[in-house]
Each structure stands twice: as structure tokens, then as C-alpha cells.
Amino acid sequence: MKDTTEKKTDFDLLAHRVLSGGTITRGEAAAVLRSDDDELLAVLQAAFRVRVRHFGRRVRLHVIENAKSGMCSENCRYCGQSADASGVPVYPLKSVDEILADAHEASQAGAYRYCIVTSGRAPSTAELARLCEALRRIRAELPIHTCASLGLLTAAQAHELKNAGLDRYNHNLETSARFFPTTCTAHTYADRLATTRVVKEAGLELCSGGLFGMGETVDDRVALAFALKEAGSDAVPVNFLNPRPTTVLAEQPRLKPAECLRILAMLRLVLPDREVRVAGGREVCLGAMQPLALFAADSIFTRGYLTTPGQGIAQDRTMITEAGFILAGIDH
Numbered sequence: 001m002k003d004t005t006e007k008k009t010d011f012d013l014l015a016h017r018v019l020s021g022g023t024i025t026r027g028e029a030a031a032v033l034r035s036d037d038d039e040l041l042a043v044l045q046a047a048f049r050v051r052v053r054h055f056g057r058r059v060r061l062h063v064i065e066n067a068k069s070g071m072c073s074e075n076c077r078y079c080g081q082s083a084d085a086s087g088v089p090v091y092p093l094k095s096v097d098e099i100l101a102d103a104h105e106a107s108q109a110g111a112y113r114y115c116i117v118t119s120g121r122a123p124s125t126a127e128l129a130r131l132c133e134a135l136r137r138i139r140a141e142l143p144i145h146t147c148a149s150l151g152l153l154t155a156a157q158a159h160e161l162k163n164a165g166l167d168r169y170n171h172n173l174e175t176s177a178r179f180f181p182t183t184c185t186a187h188t189y190a191d192r193l194a195t196t197r198v199v200k201e202a203g204l205e206l207c208s209g210g211l212f213g214m215g216e217t218v219d220d221r222v223a224l225a226f227a228l229k230e231a232g233s234d235a236v237p238v239n240f241l242n243p244r245p246t247t248v249l250a251e252q253p254r255l256k257p258a259e260c261l262r263i264l265a266m267l268r269l270v271l272p273d274r275e276v277r278v279a280g281g282r283e284v285c286l287g288a289m290q291p292l293a294l295f296a297a298d299s300i301f302t303r304g305y306l307t308t309p310g311q312g313i314a315q316d317r318t319m320i321t322e323a324g325f326i327l328a329g330i331d332h
Helices: 011-019 026-034 037-055 096-108 125-141 155-163 189-201 218-231 257-270 282-295 313-322
Strands: 058-068 113-118 145-149 168-170 205-207 210-212 235-240 275-278 299-302
Touching (some): 011 026, 011 037, 011 257, 026 218, 026 257, 037 257, 037 282, 058 096, 058 313, 096 113, 096 125, 113 125, 125 145, 155 189, 189 218, 205 235, 210 218, 218 257, 235 257, 235 282, 257 275, 257 282, 275 282, 282 313, 299 313
Parallel strands (some): 058 113, 113 145, 145 168, 168 205, 210 235, 235 275, 275 299
8 A cells, every 4th residue: 555644854854964965955945934833843953054153142233324215216116215104204314423323323322234225215315325325324334244235236236335444235035936026126136146247256255034924835945045045045034924004915915934944944055154143023923933943043133123112122132141041242
């Protein structure tokens, strides 16, 4: 009689292969995402083994600053600052002094990296000049690492930011090439890939991740992970959709905590030595299971996420240390 028992994935074996210098396949990545709740601890243990090899138990704090809000021409369905949404604060690019003051505040709070974010398709010439001046002053006055997320970039703009002292540039692929057109039509997936290439060619670190929970499939999530690997992403911010009231995705249900944890574990196994950061939606989607995210991820955004607040730096620091992890300073 034919055995119809479904063969279970050996997650410990996957971790061993990755730790031995091998890789997991797309099918195995999908198996991580399709694992059931009874297997969750085994999935997290596999991810944790890989995480500890490359990052120990340290956790880096990143502070994100919304330096320019609203007024965006793009129609990203998930974004509260998109052309189709309303209700968020609207203000132009902050002054150099304001950006510098925010960087000082982040540094004093113990953040490893300060991330400057602006709304819009791409920075104007005047905006780029102001941001470069702010970056030069941050570099001169503070030990904090920097990142910027300003939209689409040209090669010349990427080099200008690099010369001003920027360490890293963020430009998320967000989802798979197949699913992307359902999330935005104002620009293309190819546009996003082009920006990731100019960032790497300029010698900047690439921060590129995604947003999960928009209605994408397991295969879309796997495709994104491998696209990030191919793009050479040095850091992978992992956002979980926290639907904004005025956006097209306002009624989209939030992901369950276990699903979020499986996504983080899959990304760790596909991208073993890359920084994996828990970003937007952390508190609302993971809830009481937030500390478990640290078994796969090695960094978090703290304080807030552009248009939504977080639980705060003090609570995040307590969560990290009580879970047995170590806050990493600037020199780690």
C-alpha cells in the first residue's frame, strides 16, 4: 500500500546546510512559510542557529526620521503618504539644523543608525543639496551610521550622497515582480531594481526589503527573498502591513504573529549573513510574540515608523535585554 504520509521538512538540516556554506532552494523556503504552528519553534531554532553564527545575540537599534511628509506623486496602495491617501501630516523637507538635531537625539538614545526618509518619487536638486549638507554635518559631529530613503536615484545622485558621507541607501523592492503592479502603477519594478543597482555601483550599502501582508502569495514572498539576494541587499527591513485608514488596503487583514515569524525565519535562511530588521507593523502584528522575532532578526526600528508610532525606545530596550539579547552600540 502506498504511503501517503506527507514528508515533513527537517528545518535543523536546512540550518546545518546553510551554516556549512550551502543554500536553501525556493521550494524549501516555501516549506518554511507553509510550516504549521506545531513546527514554529523548530523553524525559529533553525533561523536562530544561523543568526547566532553571523550576529551573535546583538541587536542594533535604528531610528527612522520622516524628514519630508506627504505631497507624494506616487500611488503605492499601502502607503499613507501616497497620492491616493489622506490624513497624514504634510510638510516640506526639514532644514539642515532640524535633520541634525534629530540625528543627535537618535544618537543620544543609543541608536546604531539614523535613517532619513522623504516622501516623493525622487529628490529634487535643491532637496539633495540640503540632505548632503546635513549628512556632512552628521558625519563631522556624530559617530552614528546613516541611511537615506529618498525614492528613485540616478547614478550621479548616488555618488553625490556617497561623497557627502552617506553609508547606506534604502530602496525596498516591496514584493515580487509578479505582484508589484497590483501595489503601484506610478513606477515599475524595473525602476526599483535600477535604483538598487546604482546604489551598489556607487559603493553604498544597499538596504532593501519588503512589505508583507498585502495579499501576496507564499511564492511571491519567496520570489522577493531571492530577488533581494540577487540584488545584493546588505540589509533587509521586514515590514508587516498595518493598514492605514485612508489607503486602498485599509480593510486588508493583518498577518498573524506566527506567519510573521515564519517570514523572518525564511529570510534569515535565504540571506544568512545579511542584516534582517523588523520594521513597520512589528508591534501590531507580532503583539506579545515580538521578542521571538529576535531569534531570526538582528536589528529593529525603534520609536516609530514614518506615520505610525512605535512602543518607544525604553520599552524596546527592555524587551531586548529581558529576552536575553544584547544592545549593540556604535562600535559593534
